[in-house]
Amino acid sequence: MRSGRQLETWALDLVPLHPEATVLDAGCGWGRFTWPLIEKYALASSNITCSDSSFGMLQTAEQEAQRRQQHPAFVVADIQSLPFLSNCFDGAMANHVLYHLPDISEGVRQLARVVREDGWLLATTNSDEIRVPILEFHYAALDRLGIDYVSEAHSPFSMENGKQILGRWYREVEQFYFEDETLYHTADEFLARYTTIGRYRNLLTQEDVGPETKRLLPALVREQAEKVIREHGVLRSPVRMGAFVCKRPIL
Numbered sequence: 245m246r247s248g249r250q251l252e253t254w255a256l257d258l259v260p261l262h263p264e265a266t267v268l269d270a271g272c273g274w275g276r277f278t279w280p281l282i283e284k285y286a287l288a289s290s291n292i293t294c295s296d297s298s299f300g301m302l303q304t305a306e307q308e309a310q311r312r313q314q315h316p317a318f319v320v321a322d323i324q325s326l327p328f329l330s331n332c333f334d335g336a337m338a339n340h341v342l343y344h345l346p347d348i349s350e351g352v353r354q355l356a357r358v359v360r361e362d363g364w365l366l367a368t369t370n371s372d373e374i375r376v377p378i379l380e381f382h383y384a385a386l387d388r389l390g391i392d393y394v395s396e397a398h399s400p401f402s403m404e405n406g407k408q409i410l411g412r413w414y415r416e417v418e419q420f421y422f423e424d425e426t427l428y429h430t431a432d433e434f435l436a437r438y439t440t441i442g443r444y445r446n447l448l449t450q451e452d453v454g455p456e457t458k459r460l461l462p463a464l465v466r467e468q469a470e471k472v473i474r475e476h477g478v479l480r481s482p483v484r485m486g487a488f489v490c491k492r493p494i495l
């Protein structure tokens with residue numbers, strides 16, 4: 245349960261939006277940032293292009309568009325090789341995606357290329373400087389089950405290193421932090437969130453991890469959540485992420 249503030253509208257408030265603006269949502273996922281752009285900021289959906297390297301993800305976004313009766317364009321595209329003309333969008337978004345790219349600098353260069361000279365890039369990401377209970381409980385459970393894991397390396401694109409990376413292709417990079425807290429009042433709520441995280445879901449697909457271990461893992465995570473909730477009445481998980489707004493591309 246969040247405090248009620250939403251990253252999407254908080255971040256979209258940082259960029260200049262007008263109803264006729266043409267916007268690329270690169271690495272759009274299911275369209276988390278696309279829908280408020282249309283429904284809250286009144287951008288024409290026909291001026292919005294949603295791209296993602298995953299065909300399956302775009303299909304999900306397309307189904308969501310149908311459900312909402314909106315008509316953005318959908319394009320399968322890797323951010324590192326965008327199939328768009330130069331200077332053709334007023335703005336681009338690359339939200340919670342740049343850390344996936346093998347060549348982040350090339351991705352940022354492509355985003356700078358497709359946006360007009362007076363346009364903008366909005367890039368949200370996570371902070372590396374935070375301890376999140378969901379991951380701590382996950383790793384503690386892996387320890388108890390004797391499962392080997394490689395501990396987290398620093399993110400290749402975070403609130404801490406992002407400004408430097410973006411500064412290679414933009415003269416102006418502003419940085420904004422979004423801090424919040426998620427409160428879990430029951431272990432069920434916590435577990436529902438845990439079972440969506442990539443680290444847990446990836447482990448389920450590992451053939452060298454047996455079915456008994458896969459069954460025990462969420463049970464051990466639940467046990468830890470229950471302990472905290474029993475002792476404190478609530479499990480608090482800090483949220484620390486943010487956004488970069490980039491202008492004046494160097495090309």
Ligand SMILES: C[S@@+](CC[C@H](N)C(=O)[O-])C[C@H]1O[C@@H](n2cnc3c(N)ncnc32)[C@H](O)[C@@H]1O
Nearest residue numbers: 271272273276296297298322323339340341344
């Ligand atoms: C964490 S999701 C973020 C989705 C959305 N922007 C959001 O904030 O909810 C990352 C998305 O980036 C996509 N992605 C990963 N690598 C990509 C790449 N090289 N080019 C384009 N999209 C990519 C994934 O398929 C996924 O949909």
